Amino acid sequence: MALSLLQVGEAKERISAAHKPISETENLNLNQLLGRIISRDILSRVTQPPFDASAMDGYAIHERDCGKEGISLEVIGEVSAGQVAGQTITAGQALRIFTGAPVPDGASAVIIQENTEQIDGRHIRITSAASEGANIRRSGQDFSNGQPLLKAGTQLNARSLSLAAAAGHGTLDVYRRPRIAILATGNELVPLGTLPGPGQISASGGIAIAALAQENGAEIIDLGIARDTRAEIQDSVKRAIAEKADVLLTIGGASVGDHDLIRPVLGGMGMELDFWKVAMRPGKPLMVGRLGEMLVLGLPGNPVSSFVCALLFAEPLLRKLGHLPPRNREASVLLEESMPTNGPRQHFMRGVFTDVSQTSVRALSSQDSSLLQALTQADCLIVRPSYASEAKAGDSVQIIRLA
Numbered sequence: 001m002a003l004s005l006l007q008v009g010e011a012k013e014r015i016s017a018a019h020k021p022i023s024e025t026e027n028l029n030l031n032q033l034l035g036r037i038i039s040r041d042i043l044s045r046v047t048q049p050p051f052d053a054s055a056m057d058g059y060a061i062h063e064r065d066c067g068k069e070g071i072s073l074e075v076i077g078e079v080s081a082g083q084v085a086g087q088t089i090t091a092g093q094a095l096r097i098f099t100g101a102p103v104p105d106g107a108s109a110v111i112i113q114e115n116t117e118q119i120d121g122r123h124i125r126i127t128s129a130a131s132e133g134a135n136i137r138r139s140g141q142d143f144s145n146g147q148p149l150l151k152a153g154t155q156l157n158a159r160s161l162s163l164a165a166a167a168g169h170g171t172l173d174v175y176r177r178p179r180i181a182i183l184a185t186g187n188e189l190v191p192l193g194t195l196p197g198p199g200q201i202s203a204s205g206g207i208a209i210a211a212l213a214q215e216n217g218a219e220i221i222d223l224g225i226a227r228d229t230r231a232e233i234q235d236s237v238k239r240a241i242a243e244k245a246d247v248l249l250t251i252g253g254a255s256v257g258d259h260d261l262i263r264p265v266l267g268g269m270g271m272e273l274d275f276w277k278v279a280m281r282p283g284k285p286l287m288v289g290r291l292g293e294m295l296v297l298g299l300p301g302n303p304v305s306s307f308v309c310a311l312l313f314a315e316p317l318l319r320k321l322g323h324l325p326p327r328n329r330e331a332s333v334l335l336e337e338s339m340p341t342n343g344p345r346q347h348f349m350r351g352v353f354t355d356v357s358q359t360s361v362r363a364l365s366s367q368d369s370s371l372l373q374a375l376t377q378a379d380c381l382i383v384r385p386s387y388a389s390e391a392k393a394g395d396s397v398q399i400i401r402l403a
Protein backbone atom coordinates (compact mmCIF):
# COMPACT_ATOMS: atom_id res chain seq x y z
CA MET A 1 0.00 0.00 0.00
CA ALA A 2 1.47 3.29 -1.13
CA LEU A 3 0.21 5.17 1.90
CA SER A 4 2.19 3.00 4.33
CA LEU A 5 5.52 3.97 2.71
CA LEU A 6 7.83 6.27 4.61
CA GLN A 7 8.14 9.78 3.19
CA VAL A 8 11.57 10.82 1.82
CA GLY A 9 12.02 13.66 4.31
CA GLU A 10 11.28 11.40 7.27
CA ALA A 11 13.63 8.71 5.94
CA LYS A 12 16.40 11.31 5.70
CA GLU A 13 15.76 12.56 9.22
CA ARG A 14 15.76 9.06 10.67
CA ILE A 15 19.09 8.23 9.06
CA SER A 16 20.66 11.49 10.14
CA ALA A 17 19.33 11.38 13.71
CA ALA A 18 20.80 7.94 14.27
CA HIS A 19 24.39 8.89 13.40
CA LYS A 20 27.09 11.06 14.89
CA PRO A 21 30.29 12.27 13.21
CA ILE A 22 33.21 9.87 13.61
CA SER A 23 35.42 10.96 16.51
CA GLU A 24 38.49 8.78 15.78
CA THR A 25 41.46 10.62 14.33
CA GLU A 26 44.70 9.78 12.56
CA ASN A 27 47.95 11.60 11.97
CA LEU A 28 49.01 11.79 8.32
CA ASN A 29 51.63 13.48 6.14
CA LEU A 30 50.55 16.70 4.45
CA ASN A 31 50.70 15.07 1.01
CA GLN A 32 47.92 12.65 2.06
CA LEU A 33 45.63 15.31 3.47
CA LEU A 34 43.93 17.08 0.58
CA GLY A 35 40.22 17.32 1.39
CA ARG A 36 40.58 15.95 4.91
CA ILE A 37 39.14 17.60 8.04
CA ILE A 38 41.48 18.68 10.82
CA SER A 39 40.44 17.48 14.25
CA ARG A 40 42.10 20.25 16.26
CA ASP A 41 43.19 23.85 15.89
CA ILE A 42 46.50 24.33 14.09
CA LEU A 43 48.91 26.75 15.75
CA SER A 44 52.02 28.00 14.07
CA ARG A 45 55.32 26.49 15.23
CA VAL A 46 57.34 29.37 13.75
CA THR A 47 57.25 33.08 13.02
CA GLN A 48 56.87 33.85 9.31
CA PRO A 49 58.88 35.43 7.86
CA PRO A 50 61.32 34.39 10.57
CA PHE A 51 63.49 37.49 9.90
CA ASP A 52 63.23 40.79 8.02
CA ALA A 53 63.72 39.61 4.46
CA SER A 54 64.39 41.32 1.17
CA ALA A 55 61.47 41.19 -1.26
CA MET A 56 63.66 42.14 -4.24
CA ASP A 57 67.09 41.79 -5.83
CA GLY A 58 69.01 45.00 -5.22
CA TYR A 59 70.95 46.73 -2.45
CA ALA A 60 70.27 47.13 1.27
CA ILE A 61 70.81 50.77 2.25
CA HIS A 62 70.93 52.91 5.41
CA GLU A 63 68.07 55.07 6.73
CA ARG A 64 69.96 58.28 5.94
CA ASP A 65 70.33 57.27 2.27
CA CYS A 66 66.60 56.67 1.89
CA GLY A 67 64.73 59.28 -0.18
CA LYS A 68 67.94 60.39 -1.92
CA GLU A 69 68.68 60.33 -5.60
CA GLY A 70 72.00 60.74 -7.39
CA ILE A 71 74.22 59.81 -4.43
CA SER A 72 76.85 57.11 -4.70
CA LEU A 73 77.27 54.29 -2.20
CA GLU A 74 80.10 51.88 -1.40
CA VAL A 75 79.11 48.19 -1.82
CA ILE A 76 80.59 46.40 1.20
CA GLY A 77 79.53 42.82 0.49
CA GLU A 78 76.76 40.51 -0.62
CA VAL A 79 74.08 38.32 0.91
CA SER A 80 71.77 35.84 -0.84
CA ALA A 81 68.85 33.69 0.38
CA GLY A 82 70.03 31.09 2.88
CA GLN A 83 72.95 33.25 4.10
CA VAL A 84 73.20 35.75 6.97
CA ALA A 85 75.23 38.94 6.38
CA GLY A 86 78.05 39.56 8.84
CA GLN A 87 78.27 43.29 8.07
CA THR A 88 76.33 46.21 9.55
CA ILE A 89 75.38 48.98 7.11
CA THR A 90 76.19 52.62 7.88
CA ALA A 91 75.32 55.75 5.89
CA GLY A 92 77.03 55.80 2.50
CA GLN A 93 77.22 52.02 2.33
CA ALA A 94 75.18 49.37 0.52
CA LEU A 95 75.08 45.59 0.67
CA ARG A 96 74.27 43.63 -2.48
CA ILE A 97 71.16 41.58 -1.54
CA PHE A 98 68.93 39.02 -3.25
CA THR A 99 65.26 38.15 -2.81
CA GLY A 100 64.62 36.11 0.33
CA ALA A 101 67.91 37.03 2.04
CA PRO A 102 67.87 38.46 5.59
CA VAL A 103 68.22 42.25 5.62
CA PRO A 104 71.53 43.16 7.33
CA ASP A 105 71.74 45.16 10.56
CA GLY A 106 71.65 48.90 9.98
CA ALA A 107 69.66 48.68 6.74
CA SER A 108 66.29 50.44 6.42
CA ALA A 109 65.37 49.73 2.82
CA VAL A 110 66.24 47.64 -0.20
CA ILE A 111 66.62 49.58 -3.40
CA ILE A 112 65.89 47.48 -6.49
CA GLN A 113 68.86 47.11 -8.80
CA GLU A 114 66.92 48.69 -11.71
CA ASN A 115 67.00 51.99 -9.72
CA THR A 116 70.79 51.99 -9.44
CA GLU A 117 73.75 52.13 -11.84
CA GLN A 118 77.17 50.61 -11.46
CA ILE A 119 79.95 53.18 -11.13
CA ASP A 120 82.82 50.75 -10.71
CA GLY A 121 83.40 47.36 -9.08
CA ARG A 122 82.77 48.77 -5.56
CA HIS A 123 80.35 51.67 -6.09
CA ILE A 124 76.80 52.26 -7.25
CA ARG A 125 74.71 55.37 -7.81
CA ILE A 126 71.03 55.70 -6.85
CA THR A 127 69.07 56.76 -9.95
CA SER A 128 65.65 56.74 -8.30
CA ALA A 129 65.24 57.14 -4.53
CA ALA A 130 63.95 54.35 -2.25
CA SER A 131 61.65 55.21 0.66
CA GLU A 132 62.33 53.93 4.16
CA GLY A 133 61.15 50.33 4.63
CA ALA A 134 60.89 49.75 0.88
CA ASN A 135 61.07 46.12 -0.26
CA ILE A 136 61.54 44.70 3.23
CA ARG A 137 59.22 41.93 4.42
CA ARG A 138 59.04 42.34 8.17
CA SER A 139 59.50 39.41 10.51
CA GLY A 140 56.08 38.04 11.58
CA GLN A 141 54.28 39.92 8.80
CA ASP A 142 52.46 36.71 7.82
CA PHE A 143 52.07 35.08 11.26
CA SER A 144 53.91 34.60 14.53
CA ASN A 145 54.93 31.60 16.58
CA GLY A 146 51.96 30.14 18.50
CA GLN A 147 49.35 31.97 16.47
CA PRO A 148 46.16 29.96 15.69
CA LEU A 149 45.98 29.56 11.91
CA LEU A 150 43.34 26.92 11.12
CA LYS A 151 40.34 25.90 13.21
CA ALA A 152 39.35 22.32 14.02
CA GLY A 153 36.78 21.24 11.46
CA THR A 154 38.47 23.02 8.54
CA GLN A 155 38.63 21.05 5.31
CA LEU A 156 42.17 21.13 3.97
CA ASN A 157 42.69 22.52 0.48
CA ALA A 158 45.77 23.43 -1.56
CA ARG A 159 46.19 26.78 0.20
CA SER A 160 45.68 25.69 3.77
CA LEU A 161 48.10 22.78 3.25
CA SER A 162 50.74 25.29 2.20
CA LEU A 163 49.96 27.46 5.23
CA ALA A 164 50.34 24.46 7.56
CA ALA A 165 53.65 23.58 5.91
CA ALA A 166 54.95 27.16 6.28
CA ALA A 167 53.90 27.02 9.93
CA GLY A 168 56.30 24.13 10.49
CA HIS A 169 53.93 21.14 10.28
CA GLY A 170 54.77 17.98 8.35
CA THR A 171 51.79 15.98 9.58
CA LEU A 172 48.34 16.88 10.95
CA ASP A 173 45.64 15.17 12.99
CA VAL A 174 42.50 14.59 10.95
CA TYR A 175 39.28 12.67 11.44
CA ARG A 176 39.44 9.23 9.91
CA ARG A 177 37.29 8.80 6.84
CA PRO A 178 34.06 6.81 6.97
CA ARG A 179 34.64 3.26 5.68
CA ILE A 180 31.99 2.21 3.21
CA ALA A 181 31.62 -1.39 2.10
CA ILE A 182 29.83 -1.85 -1.21
CA LEU A 183 28.26 -5.18 -2.16
CA ALA A 184 26.50 -5.94 -5.43
CA THR A 185 24.14 -8.91 -5.35
CA GLY A 186 22.59 -10.90 -8.14
CA ASN A 187 23.13 -14.10 -10.11
CA GLU A 188 22.94 -12.10 -13.33
CA LEU A 189 25.85 -9.77 -12.55
CA VAL A 190 29.29 -9.95 -14.15
CA PRO A 191 32.33 -7.92 -13.06
CA LEU A 192 33.14 -4.62 -14.78
CA GLY A 193 34.80 -5.10 -18.16
CA THR A 194 33.46 -8.65 -18.62
CA LEU A 195 31.05 -8.95 -21.53
CA PRO A 196 27.76 -10.42 -20.24
CA GLY A 197 26.65 -13.85 -21.45
CA PRO A 198 22.99 -14.85 -21.94
CA GLY A 199 20.79 -13.40 -19.20
CA GLN A 200 23.71 -11.52 -17.65
CA ILE A 201 24.36 -7.81 -17.08
CA SER A 202 27.37 -5.75 -15.95
CA ALA A 203 27.37 -4.87 -12.25
CA SER A 204 27.50 -1.23 -13.33
CA GLY A 205 25.69 0.29 -10.37
CA GLY A 206 28.46 -0.13 -7.81
CA ILE A 207 31.04 2.04 -9.51
CA ALA A 208 28.67 5.03 -9.38
CA ILE A 209 28.00 4.47 -5.70
CA ALA A 210 31.72 4.10 -4.98
CA ALA A 211 32.54 7.28 -6.91
CA LEU A 212 29.82 9.22 -5.12
CA ALA A 213 31.02 7.93 -1.76
CA GLN A 214 34.60 8.94 -2.59
CA GLU A 215 33.45 12.40 -3.65
CA ASN A 216 31.96 12.63 -0.18
CA GLY A 217 35.14 11.71 1.64
CA ALA A 218 34.61 7.97 2.16
CA GLU A 219 37.10 5.13 1.97
CA ILE A 220 35.75 2.26 -0.14
CA ILE A 221 35.81 -1.43 0.74
CA ASP A 222 34.80 -3.20 -2.49
CA LEU A 223 33.06 -6.46 -1.58
CA GLY A 224 32.51 -7.37 -5.23
CA ILE A 225 29.50 -9.41 -6.30
CA ALA A 226 27.59 -11.98 -4.23
CA ARG A 227 25.29 -14.45 -5.93
CA ASP A 228 21.71 -14.68 -4.68
CA THR A 229 22.45 -17.28 -2.02
CA ARG A 230 22.22 -16.85 1.72
CA ALA A 231 25.74 -18.22 2.16
CA GLU A 232 27.42 -15.80 -0.28
CA ILE A 233 25.58 -12.77 1.04
CA GLN A 234 26.38 -13.77 4.62
CA ASP A 235 30.07 -14.23 3.83
CA SER A 236 30.22 -10.79 2.24
CA VAL A 237 28.49 -9.17 5.20
CA LYS A 238 30.95 -10.88 7.55
CA ARG A 239 33.81 -9.40 5.50
CA ALA A 240 32.29 -5.95 5.87
CA ILE A 241 32.16 -6.45 9.65
CA ALA A 242 35.73 -7.82 9.75
CA GLU A 243 36.96 -4.79 7.82
CA LYS A 244 35.19 -2.51 10.31
CA ALA A 245 32.92 -0.85 7.78
CA ASP A 246 30.91 2.03 9.20
CA VAL A 247 28.31 1.59 6.49
CA LEU A 248 27.39 -1.38 4.33
CA LEU A 249 25.75 -0.40 1.04
CA THR A 250 24.17 -3.34 -0.73
CA ILE A 251 22.85 -3.07 -4.27
CA GLY A 252 19.97 -5.21 -5.47
CA GLY A 253 17.90 -7.91 -3.84
CA ALA A 254 16.00 -5.30 -1.84
CA SER A 255 12.55 -5.90 -3.28
CA VAL A 256 9.95 -8.62 -2.79
CA GLY A 257 11.00 -11.36 -5.23
CA ASP A 258 12.03 -14.88 -4.22
CA HIS A 259 15.65 -13.98 -4.92
CA ASP A 260 15.57 -10.73 -2.95
CA LEU A 261 17.50 -12.00 0.05
CA ILE A 262 19.15 -8.93 1.52
CA ARG A 263 16.57 -8.22 4.20
CA PRO A 264 16.01 -11.82 5.32
CA VAL A 265 19.74 -12.63 5.38
CA LEU A 266 20.71 -9.51 7.30
CA GLY A 267 17.72 -9.99 9.58
CA GLY A 268 18.94 -13.51 10.30
CA MET A 269 22.35 -12.11 11.19
CA GLY A 270 20.80 -9.81 13.79
CA MET A 271 20.16 -6.62 11.85
CA GLU A 272 17.65 -4.28 13.48
CA LEU A 273 15.49 -3.00 10.67
CA ASP A 274 14.80 0.73 10.88
CA PHE A 275 12.63 0.99 7.80
CA TRP A 276 12.00 -0.61 4.43
CA LYS A 277 10.34 1.09 1.46
CA VAL A 278 10.12 4.79 0.86
CA ALA A 279 7.51 6.72 -1.08
CA MET A 280 9.88 7.63 -3.86
CA ARG A 281 10.47 6.83 -7.50
CA PRO A 282 12.95 5.52 -8.36
CA GLY A 283 14.14 3.80 -5.20
CA LYS A 284 11.05 2.50 -3.44
CA PRO A 285 12.57 -0.68 -1.96
CA LEU A 286 15.27 1.17 -0.01
CA MET A 287 16.01 -0.56 3.30
CA VAL A 288 17.80 0.89 6.33
CA GLY A 289 18.95 -1.01 9.39
CA ARG A 290 21.78 -1.53 11.84
CA LEU A 291 23.91 -4.61 12.34
CA GLY A 292 25.98 -4.12 15.47
CA GLU A 293 27.95 -0.93 14.92
CA MET A 294 27.44 -1.03 11.17
CA LEU A 295 24.71 0.90 9.41
CA VAL A 296 23.16 -0.96 6.49
CA LEU A 297 21.65 0.81 3.49
CA GLY A 298 20.03 -1.70 1.18
CA LEU A 299 19.79 0.04 -2.19
CA PRO A 300 17.55 -1.21 -4.98
CA GLY A 301 19.24 -2.92 -7.92
CA ASN A 302 18.21 -0.72 -10.82
CA PRO A 303 21.23 1.53 -11.35
CA VAL A 304 19.25 4.77 -11.48
CA SER A 305 17.38 3.76 -8.33
CA SER A 306 20.56 2.91 -6.46
CA PHE A 307 22.22 6.15 -7.55
CA VAL A 308 19.27 8.35 -6.61
CA CYS A 309 19.00 6.64 -3.21
CA ALA A 310 22.74 7.07 -2.66
CA LEU A 311 22.54 10.73 -3.61
CA LEU A 312 19.58 11.46 -1.36
CA PHE A 313 20.49 9.32 1.65
CA ALA A 314 24.13 8.17 1.53
CA GLU A 315 25.67 11.52 0.55
CA PRO A 316 24.33 13.49 3.56
CA LEU A 317 25.09 10.57 5.87
CA LEU A 318 28.71 10.22 4.69
CA ARG A 319 29.26 13.95 4.94
CA LYS A 320 27.94 13.96 8.48
CA LEU A 321 30.07 10.95 9.52
CA GLY A 322 33.15 12.55 7.96
CA HIS A 323 32.63 16.08 9.39
CA LEU A 324 32.11 17.55 5.90
CA PRO A 325 29.67 20.45 5.56
CA PRO A 326 26.32 19.49 4.03
CA ARG A 327 26.23 19.83 0.27
CA ASN A 328 23.25 21.82 -0.90
CA ARG A 329 22.21 20.54 -4.31
CA GLU A 330 18.73 22.03 -4.17
CA ALA A 331 17.52 24.91 -6.32
CA SER A 332 14.30 26.34 -7.60
CA VAL A 333 13.97 26.79 -11.37
CA LEU A 334 11.26 27.20 -14.02
CA LEU A 335 9.70 24.46 -16.07
CA GLU A 336 10.18 24.71 -19.82
CA GLU A 337 7.47 22.16 -20.59
CA SER A 338 4.38 21.05 -18.67
CA MET A 339 4.45 17.87 -16.57
CA PRO A 340 1.58 15.50 -15.82
CA THR A 341 0.08 14.79 -12.40
CA ASN A 342 2.15 12.59 -10.10
CA GLY A 343 1.14 9.45 -8.20
CA PRO A 344 1.72 8.60 -4.53
CA ARG A 345 5.53 8.38 -4.68
CA GLN A 346 7.70 11.51 -4.77
CA HIS A 347 9.24 11.39 -8.23
CA PHE A 348 12.86 12.35 -8.90
CA MET A 349 12.83 12.83 -12.65
CA ARG A 350 15.95 13.11 -14.73
CA GLY A 351 16.01 16.60 -16.21
CA VAL A 352 18.21 18.89 -18.28
CA PHE A 353 18.72 22.64 -18.17
CA THR A 354 17.30 24.35 -21.24
CA ASP A 355 19.32 27.58 -20.98
CA VAL A 356 22.95 28.34 -20.27
CA SER A 357 22.14 30.27 -17.10
CA GLN A 358 20.47 27.12 -15.73
CA THR A 359 17.19 28.77 -14.77
CA SER A 360 14.83 26.46 -16.64
CA VAL A 361 14.52 22.70 -17.04
CA ARG A 362 12.65 20.00 -18.86
CA ALA A 363 12.30 16.34 -18.01
CA LEU A 364 13.97 13.80 -20.28
CA SER A 365 11.47 11.68 -22.19
CA SER A 366 12.78 8.35 -20.83
CA GLN A 367 12.44 7.94 -17.06
CA ASP A 368 12.87 4.19 -16.56
CA SER A 369 15.08 3.36 -13.59
CA SER A 370 17.42 1.18 -15.66
CA LEU A 371 18.48 3.90 -18.13
CA LEU A 372 22.05 4.95 -17.54
CA GLN A 373 22.39 7.03 -20.66
CA ALA A 374 19.57 9.33 -19.58
CA LEU A 375 21.04 9.52 -16.06
CA THR A 376 24.40 10.49 -17.53
CA GLN A 377 22.86 13.16 -19.78
CA ALA A 378 20.80 14.63 -16.94
CA ASP A 379 21.85 17.84 -15.19
CA CYS A 380 19.41 17.47 -12.34
CA LEU A 381 16.56 15.57 -10.76
CA ILE A 382 13.26 17.41 -11.01
CA VAL A 383 11.36 16.81 -7.79
CA ARG A 384 7.66 16.08 -8.23
CA PRO A 385 5.86 15.87 -4.86
CA SER A 386 3.49 13.00 -4.05
CA TYR A 387 0.11 13.54 -5.70
CA ALA A 388 1.30 16.74 -7.42
CA SER A 389 -1.20 18.18 -9.84
CA GLU A 390 -0.17 18.98 -13.39
CA ALA A 391 2.66 21.49 -13.62
CA LYS A 392 2.57 24.02 -16.43
CA ALA A 393 5.38 25.55 -18.47
CA GLY A 394 6.65 28.56 -16.49
CA ASP A 395 5.81 27.02 -13.10
CA SER A 396 8.53 26.95 -10.49
CA VAL A 397 9.91 23.49 -9.58
CA GLN A 398 12.44 22.18 -7.09
CA ILE A 399 15.49 20.41 -8.49
CA ILE A 400 18.46 18.53 -7.12
CA ARG A 401 21.57 19.32 -9.08
CA LEU A 402 23.63 16.36 -10.20
CA ALA A 403 26.83 18.37 -10.69
Ligand SMILES: Nc1nc2c(c(=O)[nH]1)N[C@H]1C(S)=C(S)[C@@H](COP(=O)(O)OP(=O)(O)OC[C@H]3O[C@@H](n4cnc5c(N)ncnc54)[C@H](O)[C@@H]3O)O[C@H]1N2
Pocket: 184, 185, 186, 188, 189, 201, 202, 203, 204, 205, 206, 251, 252, 253, 254, 255, 256, 257, 260, 282, 283, 284, 285, 299, 300, 301, 302, 303, 305, 369
Ligand atom coordinates in the same frame (compact mmCIF):
# COMPACT_ATOMS: atom_id res chain seq x y z
N1 LIG B 1 6.46 -7.34 -7.46
C1 LIG B 1 7.26 -6.29 -7.33
N2 LIG B 1 8.36 -6.22 -8.07
C2 LIG B 1 9.18 -5.17 -7.95
C3 LIG B 1 8.85 -4.12 -7.08
C4 LIG B 1 7.69 -4.23 -6.30
O1 LIG B 1 7.33 -3.35 -5.50
N3 LIG B 1 6.95 -5.33 -6.45
N4 LIG B 1 9.67 -3.03 -7.04
C5 LIG B 1 10.39 -2.73 -8.24
C6 LIG B 1 11.29 -1.65 -8.01
S1 LIG B 1 10.63 -0.15 -7.82
C7 LIG B 1 12.63 -1.82 -8.04
S2 LIG B 1 13.65 -0.47 -7.91
C8 LIG B 1 13.26 -3.12 -8.24
C9 LIG B 1 14.39 -3.25 -7.24
O2 LIG B 1 14.52 -4.53 -6.86
P1 LIG B 1 15.79 -5.12 -6.17
O3 LIG B 1 16.46 -4.17 -5.29
O4 LIG B 1 15.38 -6.40 -5.60
O5 LIG B 1 16.78 -5.30 -7.37
P2 LIG B 1 17.05 -6.57 -8.29
O6 LIG B 1 15.79 -7.26 -8.56
O7 LIG B 1 18.16 -7.31 -7.72
O8 LIG B 1 17.53 -5.80 -9.58
C10 LIG B 1 16.72 -4.93 -10.29
C11 LIG B 1 17.37 -4.66 -11.64
O9 LIG B 1 18.64 -4.04 -11.44
C12 LIG B 1 19.70 -4.82 -11.99
N5 LIG B 1 20.86 -4.75 -11.10
C13 LIG B 1 20.96 -5.31 -9.90
N6 LIG B 1 22.17 -5.03 -9.36
C14 LIG B 1 22.82 -4.27 -10.24
C15 LIG B 1 24.10 -3.68 -10.27
N7 LIG B 1 24.95 -3.79 -9.25
N8 LIG B 1 24.46 -2.97 -11.36
C16 LIG B 1 23.59 -2.85 -12.42
N9 LIG B 1 22.36 -3.38 -12.43
C17 LIG B 1 21.98 -4.09 -11.38
C18 LIG B 1 19.12 -6.20 -12.08
O10 LIG B 1 19.76 -6.96 -13.06
C19 LIG B 1 17.67 -5.92 -12.39
O11 LIG B 1 17.51 -5.69 -13.76
O12 LIG B 1 12.33 -4.13 -8.06
C20 LIG B 1 11.12 -3.93 -8.81
N10 LIG B 1 10.31 -5.11 -8.70
Ligand code: MOO
Pocket: 280, 281, 282, 283, 284, 285, 300, 302, 305, 369
Ligand atom coordinates in the same frame (compact mmCIF):
# COMPACT_ATOMS: atom_id res chain seq x y z
O1 MOO C 1 11.66 2.49 -7.42
MO1 MOO C 1 12.13 1.46 -8.65
O2 MOO C 1 13.53 2.22 -8.14
O3 MOO C 1 11.06 2.55 -9.63
O4 MOO C 1 12.76 1.34 -10.21
